Amino acid sequence: MTGRPEPLFPLFGSLTQLDGVGAKTAQILTDAGTVKPADLLFTLPISGVDRRRRASIRDVIAPCVVTVEVTVGLHMPPKIKGRPYRINVEDAQTTFQLVFFHPRGDYLQKLLPTGQRRVVSGKLELFDGIAQIVHPDHVLPLAEAETIPAFEPVYPLHQGITQKTMWKATRSALTLLPDLPEWIDPGQKAREGWPDWAEALHLAHNPQSTTDLSPHHPARARLAYDELMAHQITLALARSRARRAKGIASRGDGALQARVLADLPYAPTGAQTRAIGDISADLAAEQRMNRLLQGDVGSGKTLVAMMALLQVVEAGGQGVMMAPTEILARQHYAGLEPLAAAAGIRLEVLTGRDKGADRAAKLAALAAGEISILVGTHAVFQKDVHFHDLRLAVIDEQHRFGVAQRMELGAKGRAVDVLVMTATPIPRSLALAQYGDMDVSVLDEKPPGRKPVQTALVSAARMDEVVAKLRAAVADGRQAYWVCPLVEESEVVEMTAAEERFKRLRAALGDDIVGLVHGQMPIAEKDAAMARFVSGDTRVLVATTVIEVGVNVPNASIMMIEGAESFGLAQLHQLRGRVGRGDAASTCLLIYQPPLSENGRKRLEILRETEDGFRISEEDLMMRGAGDVIGTTQSGLPRFRVADLERQAGLMAVAQSDARKLLHDDPDLTLPRGEGARNLLWLLEQDRAIRLISIG
Structure with a gap:
């Protein structure tokens, strides 16, 4: 795939070739991210005026x-x-x-x-x-x-650009459209009644009424599908490239796994058994594994990950488990330790905090193969860390770790199998956008013994009652989290809110009963406060959302979330998942500041009704939109210009199967439809895909 196909040249030329665009206007557009005629063509009208x-x-x-x-x-x-x-x-x-x-x-x-x-x-x-x-x-x-025009399209504007300029420039850009071979499956196109690509752009820029602006209009649906398709071809190429990559077949004899299973107080759920089977087959195959393990809070991902790690150890290799933060890495270590003890193997933890002789000793044992499983933060990929025979990397909380980072991990030259775990139930359309290059296992059953959490809504006006109830519960030997409101402005304001609540609760309950953690504390202080809560020395832990992910204190059975209306649904669900881990009946109080907006009330009521993380995430997507649900900035989620992941969720699944089938039938994209797909990748600047094809 040498260079951009010639028919596309005009669309990638200068903006000044368009009517009404001089050097000054071109500069304003360029500063706003519209650099070439193709960008203008994908900037569709957002509304229209009846003239x-x-x-x-x-x-x-x-x-x-x-x-x-x-x-x-x-x-x-x-x-x-x-x-x-x-x-x-x-x-x-x-x-x-x-x-x-x-x-x-x-x-x-x-x-x-x-x-x-x-x-x-x-x-x-x-x-x-x-x-x-x-x-x-x-x-x-x-x-x-x-x-x-009888119905004049209205474009999204930047300061210094008028509707008249946009109208003229887009008309002019439409005259540059080349005739390209079709890349959509003919059956799919006929079934949906979609127009050809160039015609779809003409229709989208010349709406005749408000209905033509709907994402479900055939022209717009087709252009959205093109975008999703290009994205899914990129992911499918990455997937087939990863599959062609030689892996190391790790076949275990099941001896270590059997010891751990015998030591468990209960049998694994059906979902866990299925996931363990999928992963086991992947590990035993010659190709590299690239699998996502998606499980709701408390669905038992740790056991599944440990079984995978034990299989590579049985086969003579080593495994690593990576977590995004120090607190989480130590938490995983604590969770895996009893399982490693049952199996009789050596497990160690390595974070940025390990220094000097202690670190050197761990590194030597790792290189010699004495450590079977290493738990750590990204520190495990520093230059001086050498494994004896690393076969499997388990990565936790993936969405801090986009597709590009996954590829880097593979590019480290090790034929490492990759298992990614996420505790965030992600709606299907987003999961496909983010993890379309991976195979997916879902844990959708709770292990036996997890009790449901009673969830109630209470107004902040009744704060005195809430504190009185908490006093009684603490006297009864129970432990509670108190999460402080999420303050948009800054972490500093959040910290102040947490410190204020901490002072008040100490005054009400007693000094040695209440602890505090927030993001601004030094790590050692944070860990010490957590340790006191884990050991039961403090009964109430006042916290900002640093405890959202992964903290495990089985005795904690009460979760108070102050300012609940300021949190997203998925976040509230994650926080609630911190309780209900022990034998006691657990409760979660959502304390809100009245009056609640219609949307705010609806959000909190969904939580009261269900503990199903997948249903909650779908509702969250409908209410807040894709960018907010997983925080686009750190999600590695692509930004689509036409496609709307909330309202066109179904198209993503079709695009995925279509892209996979296209590459299955024509792996090098040389047949007519493949040629079309190459144009599409250039057109939508899927550079990663283009690189993958060129080196293919």
């Missing part, structure tokens, strides 16, 4: 946009400087005024000569009972009036 010709302004109800033919009457220039210039005009039934501010010289005399007929279009308003249009959008002689 159909009316006989009279009496046919509409002000305020609204109206287009009428008028006879120009008397000009009334202002007597005092700064006042408006008014011109009387008359349509077929009535008179009204056109109003202008600060006109230059005789500009208006030339534009609207008295006694002549003109077509005007603009926003009609009533001012002191007089109908007027201030600064009409269009004033044209009858012969040119046809250039006003």
Whole structure:
């Protein structure tokens, strides 16, 4: 795939070749991210204005946009400087005024000569009972009036760019469209009634009514599908490339796994057994594993990961488990330790905190193969860390770790099998956007012994009652988390809120009963506070969301979330998952600040109704949109220009199967549809895919 195909050259040329775009306008557009004609073509109208010709302004109800033919009457220039210039005009039934501010010289005399007929279009308003249009959008002689579109598209604008500029430039860009071979499966295209690519762009930029602006309109649906398809071809290429990559077959004898299973107080769930089977087959195969293990809070991912790690140890290799933070790495270590002890193997933890002789000893044992499983943060990939025979990397909380980082991990030259674990149930469309290059196992059953968490809503006005109840629960030997509100402005404000709540609870419950953790604390202090809570020395832990992921204190059975309305659904679900891990019946109190918005109430009620993380995540997607659900900034989620993941979720799944089938039938994209797909990848600048094909 040597270079960009020639038919696409005009779309990647300069913006100044377009009508109405000079050097200055081109610079403004470029600064806003619109660099070439192709970018303009994928900037679709967001709404439209009805400019159909009316006989009279009496046919509409002000305020609204109206287009009428008028006879120009008397000009009334202002007597005092700064006042408006008014011109009387008359349509077929009535008179009204056109109003202008600060006109230059005789500009208006030339534009609207008295006694002549003109077509005007603009926003009609009533001012002191007089109908007027201030600064009409269009004033044209009858012969040119046809250039006003009956339904004018409205584009998203940047300062310094007008609708007129966008209209002209997009019309001009549409003339550059090349004739390209089709890349969509003909059956799929016919079933959906989708137009050809170039026709779809013409239709999308020339809507005839509001319904043409819907994401479900055939032209828009087709363009969205193109975008999803290009993205899924990239992921499918990465997947097939990873599959072709030689792995090391790790077949265990099951001896270590059997010891751990015998030591468990209960049998694994059906979902766990299925996931262990999938992973076991992947590990035993010659190809590299690239699998996602998706499981809700408390679905038992740790056991599944440990079984995978034990299989590579049985086969004579080593495994590593990576967590995003120090606290989490130590937590995993604590969770895996009893399992490693049952298996009789050596497990160690390595984080940035290991220094000097201690670190050197661990590194030596690792290189010698004495350590079978290493748990750590990204520190495990520093230059001086050498494994004896690393076969499997388990990565926790993937969404801090996009597709690009996964590829880097593979590029370290080790034929390492990769298992990614995420505790965030992600709606299917987003999971496909983010993990389309991976095979997926889902844990959708809770292990026996996990009790449901009772969830209740309570107004902050009843704070005294809440504290009194907490006092009684603590006296009864129970432990509680108290999560402070999420403050958008800054972590510092959040910290202040947490410290304030900490002081108040200490005054109410006693000094040695309450602990505090927040993101601004030094790591050692944070760990010490956590340790006191884990050991039961403190009964109540006041925290910001640093405890959202992974903290495990089985005795903690109460979760108080203050300012619950400020959190996202998925986040509240994660926080609630911190309780209900022990034998005691657990409760979660969502303390909200009245009055609740309609949306806020709906969010909290969904939580009260269900503990199913997947249902919660789908609702969250509907209510907040894709970017917010997984925080686009750190999610590695692609930014689509046309496709709308909330409203076109179904298209993503079709695009995935279509992309995988296309590559299955034509791995090097050399057949006619494959040629089309290559154009699509260049068109939508899927550089990663292009590199993968060129080196293919």
